[in-house]
Amino acid sequence: MANLQPVQVKSKRSIRVLFPMLTVFIGFFIFGFSENVKGPAIPRIQTDFHLDEMQIGTLLSLNSLGYLLACSFTAFLVRKWGVKWVSALSFGLMALTGVLMFFSRTYPALSGSYFLMYIGNGMLEIALAVLAAQIFVKNMGTMMNLAHFFYGLSSIVAPMLATGLMTLTVEGHTLDWRGMYLVILLLSLIPMIPALLGHFPVKNVAEEDRIPVKSFMRDPVIWLLVAILSFGVISEMAVGGWLVNFLEKAYRWDTSTASGMLSAFFLCFTFARLVAGPITDKIGYTLSLIIFAGFTGICTFAAILAGEPGAALFAIAGVGIAPVYPTVMALIADRYRGNSDTAISFIVTMIGVGSVLGNYLIGAITDGIKLLFITSQGSEIGLLRGLQAGYSFIGFCAVICSLASLILYLYLKKRKELL
Template identity: 65%
Template sequence: MSRFSFKKLSSNYALLLMIVFGGFLVFGFSENVKGPALPRMQSDLGLDELQIGLLLAFNSLGYLLACSFTGWLDRKLGLKLTTILSFGSMALSGLFIYWASTYTTLSAAYFFMYIGNGLLEIALALLAARIFTRNTGTMMNLAHFFYGLSSMVAPLIAASLMGVNLFGGELGWRGMYALMLALSLLPMLPALAAKLPNEETSGEERIPLRHFMKDTSAWLIVLVLSFGVISELAVGGWLVNFLEKAYGWSTEASSGMLSAFFVCFTAARLVLGPVTDRIGYTRSLILFSAFSGLCSIGAVIAGEGGAFLFALAGVGIAPIYPTVMALLADRYAGNSGTAISFTVTMMGIASVLGNFAIGAITDGIKRLFADGAESGGGLIAGLQAGYIFIGFCALLCSITACFLYRSLSRQKQLI
């Protein structure tokens, strides 16, 4: 009987790993095909940089909305149904984007996709926290390695698919989104077959939200994650745009640099996970985010010859999210569901503001320094300012992590 139970447990654990790893693969595709697609959307629909920033910021509200109620869905429906719902909504959003023909309908479709993104991110974070109870830093980074793996190839695949001729016409960004998001149906299959651990079966006890609202360290963790995620996700949305318009690179070359960023990003998550367990989560956050910020800002200052630094910044920013998730899982063991939902929801608010700020800075500086004698001079200055802000967010992540280190040290809770 025990042998049968062991086989059953091993089989179910394998299915759980397929959900987590497959889910992060899909999440990476959904987040990072937008790099090559945004310039095409901008051209087709006649959008300026501020509208792009508003598109990303407004639709981040969908992500924020999903983060706020995913924990409630987990408690009411269970993690299994919540996870299945997240995969299904992602696939459906691809069809909505395919049918989008105006800025308004595209915004609505993106809003729905971000709801799916929020559902999926929280569901995967809860599942990972409940099954990775040993070597948490290493396993969290390994899980997020699959996000980096798909992110690494997503820009190249997206650029290639948009040029494919199908049924007498070009697939374009609409068809590309529909195909890529349809991949969400694949990890739904093991989710249907597996037994997912709910909060009750994992032995967790809910604690009041006000506990986190009064915890200084909890708010510092929110700030660390917020600055890190703004810097990480902004690369997927703005790097291709920057390289094409500031340096005149082709879509293929720009997408190649974005893929190089994710090569470094992916390798870092595969290699640096054990480092975070060894030197500690908070020290890791300080060092890695500072490195990323300096690389991003240095790349802009150095000009086209320093473009490789854009890719190298991926090494530092990659461990931030999984390391924070590991910190939450260990520090709030037994209450990870509430801690993760609170932290990621607050991070979503910052993400909305961050996306808006990048677009506003880029457009504002473009208008301020617009020079009729030099075509595109104002746009280049705006793009440079926007990308420096991306690097500055990584530096703020490091600075905030220093305050977190001090706070946890005082409480004798360093992990």
């Protein structure tokens, strides 16, 4: 019996240590749902509230301010309360927004609910990134891509699930987009269980060993990473909000078919994250970023130029953009060990600004070009050209991401600091 006791204690300890990893994997899985069900929902929201494309872009941009706000204070909360409680709080907040969204009947109420959801998403983004940087110490590129693979996995299902739930009838009542958001966001309660039960690593870094934010602001590498992630995130996240809208209005696809193409994008996206990690560890972070982001830019422009027959290229573009975010997170964790929470918080806060401007610009470009062509070629051609111009901006962001990665590669190679 005396010999069994240490084994039992070790077993319990192993189970508790497993919970942080489950929190990361399940957390990213739920995060993928919350971020990517909006594609099929936005056209319905647009119809309900009589919004134009620029208003949709403004809605997404203004509510991204909630994400930006969360990024600015989450690192402080992590240091104050610990990543365990911040993770649990973010999951609970996301579940609450599902309830608020269900009862929203006015545009301001919807905007407020979206704003709160983005705060929860922002907190979760930082918390999961910090936790992943703490628990993954070997093969960082592979493990970060694997963690984000779960985000892509749920993103494949999200558009089709959202479409199915919006048409589901329960006791004579169709769930529509409000009921769909309620169901999806209540799933956030699931990863709260390992978050609350787990034994999370505590890294006590002495104050004198901490790099202050002012020092980060003087580091050219940080600003290059901000540029890479800002344009990369716009190119990645904008697809979930604009691809279904583009296919429905430009090519007259029905919602199910358009949502299927978005799911195909996330299928390619997820596959890439599953296989890209070992490639990244082999050829290096910065070289990987140049190749992957450039591939996405080429695919996006080719899809637009080819018209409807080339629509599959929109999905294939997911192969390139998928590894960008986790690869940058791996680079940060590797380069700024012991200060990864501050670095991640600073960079993600900065890219939040880019996300806000990105969605606004897509909407503004779409409406501006549409009006320009309507006067000369009619409303149908005007709408098509506007949608093409707006979506081209997504491809343009991928190209800029690749070019910024090239600059980072040359800078680090010159200093013999390539990772």
